[in-house]
Amino acid sequence: MMQKVMINAPLNRVEGDLEIRTEVDGGRVSDAWCSGTMYRGFEKILAGRGPLDGLVITPRICGICTTSHLTAAVKALDMIAGVFPPPNAVRIRNLTLMAEHIQSDMRHAFLMFAADLVNPAYRDVPLFDEAVRRYQPFKGETVIETIKETKKVLEIIAIVGGEWPHSSYMVPGGIVSNPASGDLMECLLLLKQYRSWYEKRILGCSLERWLDVRSSSDIDVWLEENNLHRESDLGFYIRFAREIGLDRIGRGHGNFISYGSLDIPEGTKVKGKGKHLVASGFAQGIKVTDFSHEKILEHVSHSWFMDYNGGRHPFNGETIPYASGRESGKYSWAKSPRYDALPAETGPLAEMITAENPLFTDLVSRTGPSAFTRELARISRPAYLMPAMEAWILESVSDGKFYTSPEEIIEGKGYGVTQASRGALGHWVQIENGAITHYQIITPTAWNASPRDSNGTRGPLEEALIGTEIKDPSNPVELGHVVRSFDCCLVCTVHTVNRGKEIGRVKVGAAIL
Amino acid sequence: MSINTRTLYWLQSGGCGGDTMSLLGLESPDIMEILKLLNVEFLWHPSLSNGSPSKHRSLIEAILSGKQPLDILCVEGAVIRGPGGTGMYETIEGKPKKDLIAGLAKQAKVVLAVGTCASFGGIVSAGEVEGTGLQFYKDKKGGFLGETFKSRSGLPVINLPGCPCASEAVSGVLTAFISDVSLPLNEYNSPLQWYGLLVHQGCTRNEYHEYRVEDNDFGKKGCLFFHMGCRGPLTYAPCNKMLKNRRSSKTRVGVPCIGCAQPVFPASEPFFQTPNIADIPLELPAGVDRAHYMAYKGMAAAAAPERLKNRETMI
DSSP states (O other): OOOEEEEEEEOTTSTTTEEEEEEEETTEEEEEEEEEOBOOOHHHHHTTSOTTTHHHHGGGGOSSSHHHHHHHHHHHHHHHHTOOOOHHHHHHHHHHHHHHHHHHHHHIIIIIIGGGGGSGGGTTSTTHHHHHHHHOTTTOHHHHHHHHHHHHHTHHHHHHHSOSSSOOOEETTEESOOOOHHHHHHHHHHHHHHHHHIIIIIISSOHHHHHTOOSHHHHHHHHHHOHHHHHSHHHHHHHHHHHHTGGGSOOOOOEEEEEEEEEOOTTOSOOOBTTEEEEEEEEETTEEEOOOGGGEEEEOTTBTBOOOSSEEOGGGOOOOBOOOTTTTSOOBSSOEEEETTBOOBOSHHHHHHHTTOHHHHHHHHHHOOOHHHHHHHHHHHHHHHHHHHHHHHHHHTTTOOOBOOOOOOOSEEEEEEEEETTEEEEEEEEEETTEEEEEEEEOHHHHHTOOOOTTOOOOHHHHHHTTOBOSOTTSOHHHHHHHHHTTOOGGGGOOOBTTBBOOOOOOSSOTTO | OOTTOEEEEEEEOBSOSHHHHHHHTOOSSOHHHHHHHHTEEEEEOTTTOOOOHHHHHHHHHHHHTTSSOOOEEEEESBEEOOSTTOOTTBEETTEEHHHHHHHHHHHOSEEEEESHHHHHOHHHHTSSSOEEOSSEETTEEOTTTOTTOOOTTSOOOEEEOBTTBOHHHHHHHHHHHHTTOOOOBOTTSOBHHHHSSBTTTTOTTHHHHHTTOBOSSTTOSSBSTTTSOOOGGGOBOOTTTSOBTTTBOHHHHTOOOOOTTSTTOSOSSOTTOOOEETTEESSOSTTOOHHHHHHHHHHHHHHOOHHHHTTOSOO
């Protein structure tokens, strides 16, 4: 008879914010529960405040997605004010959001995800010593380089936005700053420096060469092509991950969501998909359909909030905390967002799938998603973003127009959706008599790390854990790989919602550090 | 670990992790170099350590029982006490996180509140989760640990506010502690070195302020104090001396200071507008007399040179 044991894993890479409980049957995970363990109440904080206050309050939901929250907040206000930022303001907003992404992707991959590759569980793997040399926490060569380089690229945000994290430099109608051409040239240098490091250290080849990898078999060709590819951090990751079987764990539902992000400014030479550089869409497997925010509903049946029936659209959402312990069947401070009643994962892989990227479409069509593929998408994403960043810096040195003054915001309803570094992020806002009356936020971690919904369907991360083989219950490193492949920004699960409440973060992996 | 190694535990509670992000931005030397130079070992950092849950559990037990000495406790984020004082809005393995904070604080030689949330409660204190700072609730002494709390070295909690806090303040305090150098503190137990000057000092818009050349919309070069809600002349923090990410600051690029290092942050008034009477802000720069200020600003505006009035001067 199979023995069932429970493994409780507070996967701390973010202190205590996400705890995973799993039931293990015959050495494999047979069920899983993912709990956000912190509620901060952002929604109530926002309700009643001034119309622009989301620009200050919401970046502080998450110290690593701070520019993403600012982007969502300002887009909601642009909509309410009925104002269109000048094209150069769109370029600079995009530039800073992308700078945040390309630092987050490297920090997550090499400070947080890779820390599990040097877990003692792998001490007999032939590549282990090399992994330690690269990824040992606080000391590994790649760890140290990643810290040095990522802080430099963030200077781009400080030059045009004053600081990172937590600037409020985007305002309805554009941005507050007027980056002069000298400022933009400094941004360009910082970007070139980061790109040069990324190509040399991370890829071991040019961006163009990696972007030419379009299928699973192309990966093998690329790996064999030369030693620089094999020994780069990307090449090493692919070899190590295959060795320990990351491509065989973490499958999940196979549904993907991207809200779309990085608006294409008027007059640019950068080509996007529709209105965005990062495509919007919803996919089941690799079948992509159009995204509409109206199909999003949030459930609270298993979340520590007062119950309502079924799901609610964020314009009608409510968040009334109800700390009932586990007796009621509730077990998380995260709500359960669903799209067309389905759970969906979000993040770099979801962006690749909804954009019908050939490499990731091929990988997912063969085996479904996996921990390996999710992290591969994250490590690859800067290669897709940096050419557009460079183009937008250069194009911004033109007319010096970065702001269109809007009418004072007295009332209205609007939403701002974008892609944060770890996936789909939206703010839904209502303003009446010059004050916020409703503010609801759905974070990427709410999508990925949600608990069960009112139909009893598991959240994406919970589902992805099912079937995972656990070799040593006292050191369940396999759970860590799967959870961290979602890059749960813990703090991110903040559910901020209507009248101020909010939420939880997950403790794993994340980025939030 | 050698006998001279100092141990550090970094705890994240009701916050956003932004102070850790700020710490990773330190330069010359950077955080990894600083740890080596000061011979400080992270027993735990939630984002950067990779110990298993069981290893972390035994570390906590060892610290709480006194078997594992703890030199430095850094707390990032507010203490969440709700609902109704139970602490169940933030738990770790089912137990209130606040209890862990209290236990660790008792063992530590020195306790640093990193950021405004840990110092005074910050954003989280504005909500319903009963958030507070470690030894202050907003500008009132007491907070979570109480007015009389002293860490094992006899010091109160050292507050390093800012949202995020200037990472140079963290490295500076660590260096002073390791070197046995004492730092003079202000009334909020923050070192004067970093909290004895105003955000206004060093702002590149200072000349516009001086001559009262003011703006009432975003995207301009003038002073942001009179209409745009800038709290730079009221907020003690080194933002315009130790530039953010070594590059700039909010006020330099045109974001009015929101007073994020103030004990009362976030103020209840809307951001980005200045409550005023007769065009003079209700709250004047720290320590300034109203009648004299009105007379001075009237004359200063009259004396303003054309290059400022025409916004010709770069900022």
